[in-house]
Each structure stands twice: as C-alpha cells, then as structure tokens.
Amino acid sequence: MNILETKGLYHDFNRLEVLFDVNLQVKKGERHAIIGPNGAGKTTLFNVITGTYKPSRGTVFFKGKEVTGAKPHHMVRLGMGRSFQITSTFSRLTAFQNIRMGVLSRRGIRFNFFHKVDTMGDVTQETDEILKRINLHGERDMPANTLSYGKHRSLEISMALATDPDVVMLDEPTAGMSKDETRYAIELIRRLTEGKTAVIIEHDMDVVFSLADRITVLHLGEILASGPPDKIRENKAVKDAYLGEMEG
C-alpha cells in the first residue's frame, strides 16, 4: 500500500519548471531515498509534499486522502514529520524545550492557558525519554544554538520525530557532518525510523545504499528511475546522469 503518493506533480517558480510530472510512490514501512544532482528539485518536491508550496499542477495523496496544498501544520497533524537541510531548531530554547514542542503537538496541547507546562509530568517524562533515546540527555538544558554541530543536527532530526509521525521526511539529515558524525546519525535514523515510513534526501551514496529499501532518482525535475538499490545501481540512465559522474 502506498502511504504517500504524488500524481502528475508539477511545480514552477515564475514559469521556471522545477518539478515535471513527478509520480512518486512511497510504500508503508519502507525507507525511501530520493537522490539526484544539485538542482534536481528534491527539496522542492519535499516542500510541495509537506505544504510549504502548493503545486502548480498535480495531486498529493497521504494515507489514501488527497492533501494537495495542505498547510504544514495540517500535514503534521495527519502524521507527517519533516526535518530540514539547513538546521532549523528553536535556537534559544533548550534541547529539552525543542523536543517538548513535538510532544505538546502530538498530545494536542496548544491553546492551553491554565496549566504550567513545567508541571505537566507526563509531557516532561515523555520528552526526557526521547532525549535519552537520542543521546542528548546530557545536553538537556543547553540552548540549541550552543550544541555542537553533530548534536544540533541530531536535535533537528529528532524534532521531526518527536510528534511521532507515521511518515518522516528527512531533508539531507547528514548535511555538513563529518564521517564519524554521519555514521552516528545513520544509526540514529535507522533506530528512530524503525517501524515508520521514512523519505530521505541524501547525497552520500554509501548512506543511501546502506539505508534505503527503495530509491527514487530525480533529475532536472523528473523521475529518472525508481526501485530497489540493486536495480538503481545498474540502471543505465541513472549511471549516465548521476552515478557515473560521481564515480568517474
């Protein structure tokens, strides 16, 4: 069953076509990598799916319902989480407070004016459990912008998962990380997305081939190929357009 699907998706910025008839199919429970050279439209595809932009044509289906053009907060409430390529945390809030936002959101605690948030025991407990799971418990009360780069990225990724989404969209989760940090982040992602559906934009081919169940290759706004890693590796068009140029 496809938990996420786009049909004939087009998007343009002032008539500059960025997405061109994109038919993406993400099956429930898989880790789906989206690869492609710079400017292929990967992030734009994410933006259109998660609600930053409304597509100029085409439809997006999430859990069998049409959600084309739905706003980000709506998509989150339907069960989608997203992390960003450029770290986008609440910089002056602590790691704990950052994660807690996700916990509050999932529990539907929004316009609550009558309780102190610090005295909500179950929210605090759940947040602390997440912090432990992502190994940030030692940095619990440090403002996000004082964390080391690797930790800050972990926080970024974990915020997308703190709302406990069914589908999580990770936009270059390992961007700017060192080899060690990348290895650690991959383990983290593998652990946190267990039993969930993950869509991951990634440049590092080692990461892609070790993590993904299926891969979609985007090139100049079009899907070039989509399938399991082995098939993609041998695909002639993909080699010519992307993999070849990277290896050669």
Next chain:
Amino acid sequence: MMNRTIKRIAWGVMLLALVLYPWLFGIYYTNVFVTFAIFALYAVSYNLLLGFTGLFSFGHAMFFGAGAYATALALTHIEGCPLLVALLFGFFGSVVLALLLSPIVARLAHSAFAMLHLAFGMLMYTLALKLRGITGGEDGIGGFPIPPFHIPGVVSVDMTDPLNFYYFAIAVLGGSLWLAWYLIKTPFGQIIVSVRDNDKRVDYMGFKVPQTKAVIYALSCGFAGIAGSVYAMFQDLISAAALGIGHSFAPIVMTMVGGVASFAGPIWGAAIFAMIEELTSRYTERVLLVEGLVLIIVVMFFPGGFMYLVGLIKGKWLGFIRGKGFGVITGQWFTKRSGKKATEDDS
C-alpha cells in the same frame, strides 16, 4: 524546599512593603509609584510581543489609548457605571481593536509589522484629535466621575481618595502582571517563544502560527488596555497625547533598558525611567535628554539591558550554573557570544 520558603518570605516582604508604602513615603511618592506601576504593566504587555513573540511594534500606544478612552467614555456617558465595569471596558476596548487588526497583522512580521503599527498608531492619534465630538480633541476627556469600589451590601470604598486608589491600582496592575507571567509559563507561552525563534518550524511542528500570533497579540493589547484604563482613572483625564508616537516608544525604551529577554526586564525599565524622571526633574526640565543618554549607554555597553547586568553579577556570584536554564532566560538574547555562534552555524 528551602528555596521555596525563601521565595515565599520574599514575596511576603514585598507585599508588606507595597501595603505600607503610602504610609512610609507619603501621598506624593504614592502617586509616583502608581504611575510607575501603570507603565510597568504597559511595558510588560509590550514585551509579550517583542521579547516573547518576536514582534516589533511601533504603535502600542493605540492600545493603551483605546483602553483609556474606552474607560473614560464609559464613565462619562454611562450613568452610575461601576468601577470594575469601567475597567472591563478598557480591557475589551483594546482587545476588540486588536482583534479587528489581527487578520492583517498576524500574517506579518519584522519591519512590515512594525511599520504598519506606526501607520495605524498615527491614524488613531489623528482620529482622537479630529473626532472632537467623541474624544474632545486636544483637550481630551476629563472630569468624569470616578465611581467607588462597590460590592453591594459588603463594602463601598471611595476611589477619589488617593490612598484607596493606590491599593486598587496596585491590586489591578499587580494581578495583571501575575496573569501575564503565568501566561508565559503555560504551553501557549512555550509556543509563542518558539514563534519568536523560528515561526516556520512552529508550523512544521503542527501549530498554527497566525492564530497563535493573533491570540498573544489580543492578550498583549488587552493588558495595555488595562494599563490605559487605570491611567485614565488615575489622572481623571485622557487626551490625544496618550496616543502619540512618544507614547508608543516609551515601552520600547523601557524594555530595551530593562532587558528584553526576561519577564522582569520591562518592570525594571519602567522603574529606572520613573527614577530618572523623578530625580532629573528636580534640577532641569530636560528629562528626555537624560533618558536618551541612558538609552544610548545601555544600547552601546549592555545590549541585554539591566537584567543582563544583574544576570552577569548573579552568575559571577553563584558560579556558573549550567543546567538551571539561567543563562537561557537572562543572558542569551543579545550577548555577542551567542550571536557569533549562530552565524558560525549558518555557514
């Protein structure tokens, strides 16, 4: 638990000091204190927008003015309007104005938000000047009756007595300050500071940003309205000057001098300005000159304001407390170090 006891004692002492204040300092300084308290609430209401939601407004005076005019008009035109009803008129006068504007302003931020408020503020000022039939123009509305604080069959306190009015004003303003403080401790308070830090991500965490902004905007303006309402009753006069641009800048400079990053900052800012005014006006009429100088010194040397200075001293005194969230609340806002760190992360 020890800490809690000390806190309770401190609050008790403060409450006692507030009660005894008029007896210790006489009626003149009692009135000075009421003025300070009015501006403290006004500045705190402003900082709910600036410091906690990241919304910079150049027109907060219109909400102070809306509260003041609503109360003055109610007391002038409604025969036997009770005191608390007049106060509610002030509160809702501002809230209604805020709700009328919120469909437009809640989708804005940064300079657009600031400049639109400048425009609306000037518009309100001009309206107050020109609609003489309602607002009394430059002369304003004055000499309206100040009703007693009256609970049928229980008590009736004459509010034209400055001492009684002091207790009433302190109760109302102090209560409002407590409500504003409680507000930022709630989950909603957590959402507004997240909007300040990164409104796009708030959307991606599943919260509606414009609605959140509209609610905090209305509440902030409501608090400003209460301050204005008490001001009108205190002076028994309200004129267009209360809507002027200078009155919009007062809470900005108070917040800046006191410290934008903490709840208590604007209160300290209001206190500092009250003291400057009191002390300088003994020697010269050029109070603004001194206030301007203080603002320049603060902006140049202590960009975090008075609270930042307190934080530094306290931090040195208590040793570096990490993990208590202390630095987060007091120091981090404008410090050069965190600023540099942020740009490093971006690159």
